[in-house]
Amino acid sequence: MTDTAARPAADSAAPPPPPPPRGFRGGPWGTLVAIAFGVVMVALDGTIVAVANPDIARDLSASLAELQWVTHGYLLGLAVFLITSGKLGDRYGHRRVYLVGVVGFTLTSIGIALSGAVPVLVGFRILQGVFGATIAPAAMGLLRSNFPPHMLGRAFGVFGSILGGAMAAGPIVGGMLVSAFGWEAAFLINLPLGAVTVAAALWLIGPNRATDPASRLDIPGILLLSVAIFALVWALVEAPVVGWAHPETLAVLAVSLAFGAGFALWQARAADPLMPLGIFRLPALSIGVVLMVLTALGLMGSLFFVTFYLQGVRDLxxxxxxxQLLPLTLMMGVCGTPAGRVMDRFGTRVPTVAGLLTAAAGLFLLSRLSLDTGVVATSAGFLLLGIGLSLVMTGATAAMITAAPVSLAGVASGLQQTAMQLGGSLGTAVLGAVLSLVIVTTLPGHFADAGLGELSAAEAREMQSAVSQGGEVLGSAQGATAEAITRASNLAFLDGMHLAFGISAAVMVAAAVLAMFMKPQRHDTGSEVPVVHI
Structure with a gap:
């Protein structure tokens, strides 16, 4: 393999002066306000759906596996199309792609609400994920191309605050809508939101402008990458169910590896690649990808079990x-804007490292949760985690997107979002396996300590699924026996959760060390990226 690098002229020269100020309509802040509506719509949808799932299960007689695919289907559509949609935005204009995404997301939401069967609903959820994948990269691309470099930190900070606020409001809004109107309202709310979003985009965002209009679509690259990501996400979703060593899991992982290798080889030879491999020679972007995967692995993987602890163990x-989760979500909304200002002044490394260490401290506190931990102690862990998450997302996201040339802003944003999705899926799968293994290992000991008799390994494996969700298997047991089984089950769950949070805290510390080497570069529209030849 031989490498040649075309060094951007912007690296050796001072950054170009910011463009002359424009009015609110068609200007940077008008653009930010417009895309905020789309971001809120997608963020609300994610948290509202979680609240609606029990009602969907009852109304459509959905099994647990079918209900999981209400979430997994959206994740598949989202992860597979993120990078491709970013490239479409670079090629055809982020304003145009953003509008297509919002309209498609709204129409598929209506289709979901009108679904009378689970397969139809899951099909619309997959399609909704595809359209949802166009919104975030297009929004980031619009920010990157509209804001001058010295204001990007502030813009990403405000963007993060809006996202955090929407996530904080989601469970409350979702609870009210589902309680008053049924699960369909969780999706029909996107109809008025979508109409307002389209109107705001048409009014406030300037004329559509492609940042890379001369490029051609890399159809072979799109197909290779789509199959590779689809197979990887499928394996991460199904492995906890069928087992990591199951032939189906191994076969799908092999398909992902083969198509991923094929994609890399093709990108090195393609005349107009979907994702030029040279962008990974930009330190801020390559380190940012790893940070996004590690952050999502630790944070999203751990948070997956928090609901089971609060509702199953604590009976909330x-x-x-x-x-109880408000300290986490509110801090994500409050801290984004200050983090952006810090980033404008000191660069992306300071808030990113500080955020990772703060998140590690929060995860460590959460690893000490017990059967009767009070609200104050629990909230302290979530508070630190929310502050850390906000700082990391603002810093690492800005580092990745500002490192890439403006012509590849959409691709860089799609890469950032894909890393988040894959990291979250990996974290849920890996930490879920850790939790299950610890439960099977420690449950017999807790049963023996409670005087419940000897529990065989086979019986522990049978109980593992229920205990992993913070529940217990009581059977016909009543009274003191039922209380003893519940306590033993909860203690085994806590053993697994403690280790999962401990691993997550260690991952955050390792990521903080890596972030120390992050030195973002800024590029103007005419910048090039290093070219890699194989």
Whole structure:
């Protein structure tokens, strides 16, 4: 393999002066306001759907596996299309792609609400994920191309605050809508939101402008990457169910590896590649990808079990659970804007490292949760985690997107979002396997300590699924025996959760060390990226 690098002229020269100020309509801040509506719509949808799942299960008689695909189907559509949609935005204009995404997301939401069967609903969810994948990269591309470099940190900070606020409001809004109107309202709310979003985009965003109009679509690259990501996400979703060593899991992982290798080889030879491999020679972008995967692995993987702890072990209601999580979601909304200002002044490395260490401290506190941990102690862990998550997302995202040339802003944003999705899926799968293994290992000991008799390994494996969700298998047991089984099950769950949070904290510390080497570069529209030849 031989490498040749075309060094951007912007690296050796001072950044170009910011463009002359424009009015609110068609200007940077008008663009930010317009895309905020789309971001809120997608963020609300994610958290509202979680609240609606029990009602969907009852109304459509969905099994647990079918209900999981209500979430997994959206994830597949989203992950597979993120990078491709970013390239479409670079090629045809982010304003145009953003509008297509919003309209498609709205129409598929209506289709979901009108679905009378689970397969139809899951099909629309997959399609909704495809359209949802166009919104975030297009929004980031619009920010990158409209804001001058010295204001990008502030823009990404405000963007992060809006996203965090929407996530904080989601469980509360979702609870009210589902309680008052049924699960269909969780999706029909996107109809008025979508109409307002389209109107705001048409009014506030300037004329459509492609940042890379001369490029051609890399159809072979799109197909190779899509199959590789689809197979990887499928394996991560199904492995916890069928087993990591199951032939189906191994075969799908092999398909992902083969198509991923084929994609890399093709990108090195393609005249107009979907994702030029040279962008990974930009330190801020390559390190940012790893940070996004590690952050999502630790944070999203751990948070997957928090609901089981709060509702299963602590016996909180869904509304009480949402209120307990408010310190986390509110900090994500509050800290984004200050983080952006810090980033404009000191660069992306400072807030990113500080965020990772803060998140590690929060995860460590959460690894000490017990059967009777109070609200204050639990909230302290979530508070630190929310602050850390906000700082990391603002810093690492900005580092990746500002490192790439403006002509590849959409691709860089799609790459950032894909890393987040894959990291989250990997974290859920890996930490879920850790949790299950610890439960099977420690449950017999807790049963023996409670005087419940000897529990065989086979019986522990049978109980593992229920215990992993913070529940217990009582059977016909009542009274003191039922209380002893519940306590033993909860203690085994806590053993697994403690280790999962401990691993997540260690991952955050390792990511903080890596972030110390992050030195973002800024490029103007005419910048090139290093070219890799194989």
């Amino acid at each position: 209601s869904p509304m009480q659970t949402g209120l």
